[in-house]
C-alpha cells in the first residue's frame with residue numbers, strides 16, 4: 001500500500017505511465033475515462049477536453065461513482081505527473097482498477113508538445129505562462145488577472161515611490177499605466193528610482209519609465225503625461241483611471257489630487273517617505289477618510305524638508321512604493337483588506353510597522369457632512385494651490 005512518504009519514483013515504477021502523444025491517440029481512438037487530478041484553480045487555467053476534475057484529496061471518495069466499472073480504462077493526469085501517479089497507484093493497487101495509466105509529465109508536457117487544451121477566454125498562451133504564479137493563487141485566479149489586465153492605474157510621479165510601484169504593477173500585468181511627471185532623470189535619482197538607469201540621465205522620466213515597462217511586459221500600455229498636474233488639467237487626466245498612486249513630491253499636488261479624486265470618487269493610494277520613515281494609506285472617497293481628513297492643513301515648509309536637503313534611504317522608496325502597488329492590486333482584484341481608514345507607519349531603522357486608525361472628519365471641507373456640494377459647472381475649479389502652501393516640500 002502506498003504511503004505519503006513513499007518516494008514518487010517507486011510509485012511510478014509500479015504503475016503504467018503513457019507519454020502525451022500516446023495518451024492523445026488513445027483518447028481520440030478509444031473510450032478511456034480521463035481524470036484531471038489537480039485543484040480547481042489549476043483546472044480553470046487549462047485542462048484537457050473531455051476530462052473530469054477530481055482533486056487528489058477526493059479521488060478515493062469519488063472514483064466509484066465516476067467509474068463504477070473497474071475494468072474500464074482510466075487515464076489520469078495532473079500538472080507534471082506526480083499527483084496523477086499517486087492516484088493511479090491508489091486506483092490500481094488499492095481499489096482494484098484493472099487498466100489505469102498516468103500521463104508522464106502531466107499537462108505541462110502535453111502543452112509543450114503542442115497538444116490541444118481547453119483554456120479560458122481572455123488569456124493568450126504566453127499570458128497563461130507569464131501570469132501563472134498569479135492565476136494559481138485561488139484569490140487571484142484567471143478572473144483576477146483579467147481584472148488587472150483590464151485595469152487603468154495612474155501614477156503621480158515616476159520618482160522614488162512611482163518608480164518601484166510602476167515597475168511591479170507592470171510586471172503584475174496592469175493593462176494601462178499612466179505616468180504623470182514633468183521631470184528628467186537625474187543621477188541623484190538612481191539611488192532609489194530603479195525604473196530609470198545611468199544611460200537615461202537627462203531623458204524625461206515618463207519616457208524612461210515607458211522604455212523599462214515595455215521591455216518588462218509588452219501587455220502594458222503606457223500613457224505618458226509629461227506635465228505638471230494643476231487645477232486646469234487634473235480632472236481630465238484622472239477621470240480615465242480606476243486607481244491613482246500618489247507619489248507626489250509636493251503638498252499642493254497632494255491636496256489638489258485629494259480634492260479632485262473625491263469629486264470623481266477615485267481611490268488613491270498615498271504614501272510618503274522621509275529619511276528612514278515611511279507612511280501609507282488608501283483613500284476611497286466616502287468609504288473612509290480622505291487626505292484632508294487626515295491632514296487638514298499642510299505642515300509649514302520648515303517642518304517638511306525636501307528630499308534633496310534631508311535625504312532618504314533608497315530602499316525606503318522601494319518598500320513604500322511596493323506597499324502602494326500591493327494596495328492597487330488588492331483594490332483592482334477585489335481581494336484582501338485595503339488600508340482604508342488605516343495609516344501604516346514604517347520605521348526602517350527599527351524595522352517596525354505601526355498602524356493608526358483614522359476616521360472620517362465630519363467637518364472635512366471636502367468629504368465631510370457639511371462639505372459644499374460641487375456643481376457640475378464648478379467641478380474643474382479649484383482654489384489656487386500654489387498659494388496654498390509654498391514650494392516642493394515632500395520629496396519624490
Ligand SMILES: [Zn+2]
Pocket residue numbers: 289290291292293294361364365366367368
Ligand atoms: Zn475628508
